[in-house]
Structures are given as structure tokens and as C-alpha cells.
Amino acid sequence: MIKVIRVAKIEPFIEKEDDGMIICRCEEITKGEIRRAVYEGMRTINEVKRYLRAGMGLCQGQTCQRLVQNIMAQELKTKPSELGMIQGRAPARPVEIDIFSNNITDVKEG
Amino acid sequence: MVEKRTADVIIIGGGIMGCATAYRLAKQGVDVLVLEKKEIGNGGSCRNAGGVRQSARDPKELPLAMYAVANIWPQLSDELGVDVEYHQGGNLRLGLTEKDQQVLTTYVKKSTDVGLDVKMISGDEARELCPYMSKAVVGASWCPTDGHANPLTTTLGFYRKALELGVTFVTGVTVLKLQKVRGMVRKVVTDDGIYEAENVLLCAGYESRRIANTVGIDAPIEKQFNEVLVTEAQPKMFDIMIGVAGGEFYGHQSEHGSFVLGGNSGLQAFTSHNDNFVTNSLTTPCISRGIIKYFPMLKDVKIVRTWSGFYDQCIDVLPLIDNVKEVPGLTVGFGFSGHGFGIAPAVSIALSELILKGKSTTIDISQLTYDRFKTKS
Numbered sequence: 417m418i419k420v421i422r423v424a425k426i427e428p429f430i431e432k433e434d435d436g437m438i439i440c441r442c443e444e445i446t447k448g449e450i451r452r453a454v455y456e457g458m459r460t461i462n463e464v465k466r467y468l469r470a471g472m473g474l475c476q477g478q479t480c481q482r483l484v485q486n487i488m489a490q491e492l493k494t495k496p497s498e499l500g501m502i503q504g505r506a507p508a509r510p511v512e513i514d515i516f517s518n519n520i521t522d523v524k525e526g
Numbered sequence: 527m528v529e530k531r532t533a534d535v536i537i538i539g540g541g542i543m544g545c546a547t548a549y550r551l552a553k554q555g556v557d558v559l560v561l562e563k564k565e566i567g568n569g570g571s572c573r574n575a576g577g578v579r580q581s582a583r584d585p586k587e588l589p590l591a592m593y594a595v596a597n598i599w600p601q602l603s604d605e606l607g608v609d610v611e612y613h614q615g616g617n618l619r620l621g622l623t624e625k626d627q628q629v630l631t632t633y634v635k636k637s638t639d640v641g642l643d644v645k646m647i648s649g650d651e652a653r654e655l656c657p658y659m660s661k662a663v664v665g666a667s668w669c670p671t672d673g674h675a676n677p678l679t680t681t682l683g684f685y686r687k688a689l690e691l692g693v694t695f696v697t698g699v700t701v702l703k704l705q706k707v708r709g710m711v712r713k714v715v716t717d718d719g720i721y722e723a724e725n726v727l728l729c730a731g732y733e734s735r736r737i738a739n740t741v742g743i744d745a746p747i748e749k750q751f752n753e754v755l756v757t758e759a760q761p762k763m764f765d766i767m768i769g770v771a772g773g774e775f776y777g778h779q780s781e782h783g784s785f786v787l788g789g790n791s792g793l794q795a796f797t798s799h800n801d802n803f804v805t806n807s808l809t810t811p812c813i814s815r816g817i818i819k820y821f822p823m824l825k826d827v828k829i830v831r832t833w834s835g836f837y838d839q840c841i842d843v844l845p846l847i848d849n850v851k852e853v854p855g856l857t858v859g860f861g862f863s864g865h866g867f868g869i870a871p872a873v874s875i876a877l878s879e880l881i882l883k884g885k886s887t888t889i890d891i892s893q894l895t896y897d898r899f900k901t902k903s
Contacts, residue, residue, distance in 0.1 A: 417564050417698035419718055421529065424689045457689045458682070459697070460565050466572055466678035469782065474758060476831060500565075503833070506805055510758055510828035517814035517825070 418498055420459055429455045439487065440480040442473020447487055454491040460500045461485055474510060477502040530694050533559035535881055536714050536723040538701050538737060539730035541571035542677070542867060543859050545684035546874035547727060551881065552691035559721065560688070561714065562697040567681035569731040570866060573803075573835025575754055575777040575788040576677045577767050578868040581617050581669035582633045585640045586893035587844055587869065592642065593889045594872035595671055602675075602871060608683030610675045611781040615765025617672030618652055620820055621665045626771035630667045637669075644669035656764050660822050674767045674778040677867050684874075696721075701730070703740035704856070711741065711855035725881050727857045732838040734860035741853045746841035746899055747861045749801075751794040753809040753834045757827045759783030774816025785827065789813040805832045837864035846896040847873060849880050857881050858896050 435448025445468050458464045461471070461484055470484055471477030477484075485496040492499075535551055537544045540562030548558045562568075578599055580591040595614075603610050621627045630646060637644045644667055652666040653659055689695065696718075704726060705713035714721040728734050732749040760783050769776045777787035791797065791808040799806065810832050818825050840846065840861035850856040857880045859873060866873070876886040 419696065419698040422689060422695040422697065424692065456686050457695075463565055463567075463682060466567065467682045472831075474830060503803070505831035505833055506810075507829060507832070510830045512826050512828050513757070513814045513817055514825035516810050516829060517818055518811050 422457060422459060424457070425455055439483050440468075440470035440473065440477075442475050442479070443469040443471075445470040445480075450484055450487050451491055454488055459492070461488065461502055462500055464488065465502055471502045476505060530559060531720070532722045533557045533694070534723060535559070535725040535727060536561060536721055537727045537729065538714065539569075539728070539733070540566045540685070540695060540697060541569050541729065541731060542567065542681040542684060542870040543571075543729040543862075543873055543877065544727070545681060545688055546870055547729070547859070547877045547881075548688040548693045549684050549691065550874050550878040552688055552693045554878070554882065556882070558688070558693045559723065560693060560695045561699050561701055561716065561721065562695065563700045563730075563733065565697060566685045566695070567678070570835055570837065570862065570864070571681040571870075572678050573754070573833065574677050574864070574867045575786050576674045576780070576867065577617075577769075577776065577778075577865065578612065578673045578675050579617050579669075579767060579769075579865070580642050580672055581637060581644045581667055582619060582769065583637070583865070584844055585636055588637065588640055588642065589890045590869040590872040590876070593875075594869050595673070598871040599673070599675065602680070602683075606680075606683035606687050608679050608686060610680040610683055612673060612675040613765045613781070614671060614673035615767065616655070616668060616670040617767040617769065618656060619667045619769040619771060620652065620659065620663045621771040622662050622819070623664070627665045629771045630665065634667050642669065643671060656766050656768075658763055658821055658823055660820055663820060672767055673765075675868075676780065680867075680870075701737055704737060704853075706741060706853065709854065711853050725855050725857065727859065727877060727881060729859040729877070731860060731862075732836050734838065734858065738858065741856065743850055743853065743856075743858075743896065745846055745861060745896060747838050750837040750839040750864070751797070751799055751834060752788060752790050752837055752864065753805050753813070753832060754786060754788035755810050755813055755829050755832045757785040757787075757824075758830050760785065760827060768820075770816070770820060772816075774819065775813045784830070785824065787813060787817060789816060799834065803834050805834050837862075839863045841899065845873070845894055847876055847880070847886075847891045847894045848896040849884065850896055
């Protein structure tokens, strides 16, 4: 973790023309919402994820992670690599509770 | 601009306790600086199932829970300007056996003794409230004023509001030790140099013990590993917070539609997590088996992610919320033992009063002293 000093922004939030663009498709989070979250104090990609749900949907951020990083980096005038990565989570693909439970009994060997 | 290194109050720990107390202090005009090792809410604050629960709490911390539910949670979204997704759908704690029923009855008795509206109901009555559960449920405790909320937006909502009121947060800084000057707490020594304040609040979860030790204060708390699974979104089924007497799992359906269900394997003290937030291959299957016992109709719902966190587990499963006599100026708020989220908005009131007035006047925390631990003989 790099050191970050966080204080409230003094200048007002300025909307942009392409703010309506959907960035996280699973959770339908727009560029404007991500920009505003950064303005309101979110400084890492995990904080944006927790605040907005961007990257929390079915694909778990596999589609939008880079896009979110780039938008944040532009807003904060920093490198995308300084914003961290979305924490990878098991399972890699959605799996039914029943399968996870090892309760399936009709699988035969051979 | 000169970097801020001093404040009236330094808060160690940018979790929900630290963020909420920073907010309360800043609202009263206090100059606050928060130091956080990682990200905002990286510990238990963003790693819990969001229970806002009074039932099955120890009467010693029940005043905090009852105050929060009666006075803070219902208005919190408006107060913070962030949707904390608070739902007061009640809490069912389910039992499958006679023994479970006894466990629940004992809790109900303890809670009603201190004025909580909670009662035992039959399995059929429970199924009337929540028709999705198995016939195997023979009884339950029911507390209609319990509920749940979103720990992520609540924690970050307090953070955002504190920031807005002028609080400075420094993240990515590790506190190494506290130092006294003329008998009073004064210096917070970090890997980024020294920060100074006349009051220090230590609310760093499971890191608190290590830091308290540097000024000769110890507390019987340890890290305890726990995991949570999250499912894909489902149509709205119920608003009730679910717990089970057998401890297989707990959780709720979130506003988003996903189920957020936590638990452990029972072997978590011995499985290797290497102090990282990894999940263990034993746990999700174990929680899944528990879910199917009580809610068989959820068996085809898909799990989209699993995550883990650590409790700051205290020996008596209760927090330490107090001013430290031996170290004037030091206030502590840790040891929440896995159920701090729901009471956090009330804890922050107690902590801000401890700092500003020297004692908690709004809520009774007299049973949660830091020096209550005695040897067994």
C-alpha cells in the first residue's frame, strides 16, 4: 500500500458528456458514477467496488476492471497500477450451492 | 501545503468504528486525523454479513444495539447521504432440535429480562414469516425489530461524510507504537514518522492488541478466521436476517438480490490462511451443507464469490470501549468479536463522548471496560 493523504475536494464536481456510458455491464455502473465516487473520496479500486458494486456482478470485474482503473487514474492523475487490483475470488465461475455442498450422490466411477 | 501531522484527536484504524467516530467528532468541530494501514474498511467492517441485530446479544452490549436500532439506523441513509440499505425485516434464529430450542430459549430469556421484544415461536409460525424454509425447522426465536444493512456502503458512507466535514485520512501508513509524553499519550509512531495528538482512539480491530501493548496495555483478543459466500441475484424472497442455533451459517438476502451468507468450517483455527484474506476449500462446502439443511430450495442458486476476514475475538466475546486509566488521553474501541457492525453507529457516540466528556452519558457501556479480565482463581 502506498501512502495517500485524503482530504475533501474543494472544487465542485463537473459532469462530462460521456458520463452516461456503462462501464460495469453486470451491475450497470456508469462512468459518471465512478467519477463521482472518486470525487467523493474513493481512492482504490476495491473502495469503488464496495461503494458502487462495479466489479461485483457475475463476471467479477473480469470485463470492467481495467476500464475502472483507467477512469480512476485519469480523475486522480495517477498511474492505474497505484489503484490496486480487484481482489480475486473463488469460484472462477458461478457454481451451484448443491454442487459446492458435495451432496451429489449419483455420480458413478468408471 | 504543509503536511498535517497533528490534530486534536488521532484515530488509529479506518474501519467503521474509526470512520463513524471521526464523523461524530468532526460534526462537533473537533480536528481529527485518521491513520489506516490499508484501505478504508479493509478489516471486519467490509467483511461481515451486515447484521443489525439485538437478539442473541449479551445483555452487557445490548444497550448499544437497542440504541442504534431505535435512534440511528432508521435515519442513517438520510444522515449520510448514502443508501446504507437498512431493512428492519426482523431476525429469525432457527432450531432443528430440542437442544437448539434450549439454546434459543436461554437467549430469549436473557434478552427479554433487559426489555428486548423477542420471543420463541413454533416451526410453523416461522414458516409463516418465511415460507422458504425446510420442515425440519422445529422452532425459532423471533425479534421483529432486528434487521440488516450494507456494511460496505455504511462504512464508506461514514468515511465520505467525515471527509466532507474536514477530517483528514492518511492511508497506507502502519502504526508501530504509541509514546507517552509526561505521562500522557502523545505520539503515534508510524513507518511514515511521528503524528501527534492529545487524544488517541485505538480502534484497529485485531491490530489493536499489538499497538496497545506498546504502552503496557493488554487485552485477551485474538484473530479468528471466518468466511462468507455471495450468490447470484435472486428475486426478492425475504427481508429477514437469518441465524441458526447450530451456527452453520447466518446472513440475509441483500437489496441487490444476492444472498450473503457467512460461516466457518469449525476447523478454521487450524487451516492455513497465512494471515491473508484467502478462502479455504473446506468452508464453502460446509456453509453450503448448512444452507441446504434449512433452505433446501436454495440448492440450485449459484455462488458467485467467496471471501474471508478476521474477527477481533475477545475472550468473553464482548468489545472493550473505554478510556485507559494508565494512559491518559488513550481511548479504546476494539474486540468486537464478529458482531460490531450493527452497533457501530451507537459505539461511535459512546467513543466520541469518552473522548470529549471523559465518559459515555448517552449509552450504558459500564460492562465493557478494558480492565474487566480476571484470572480464573
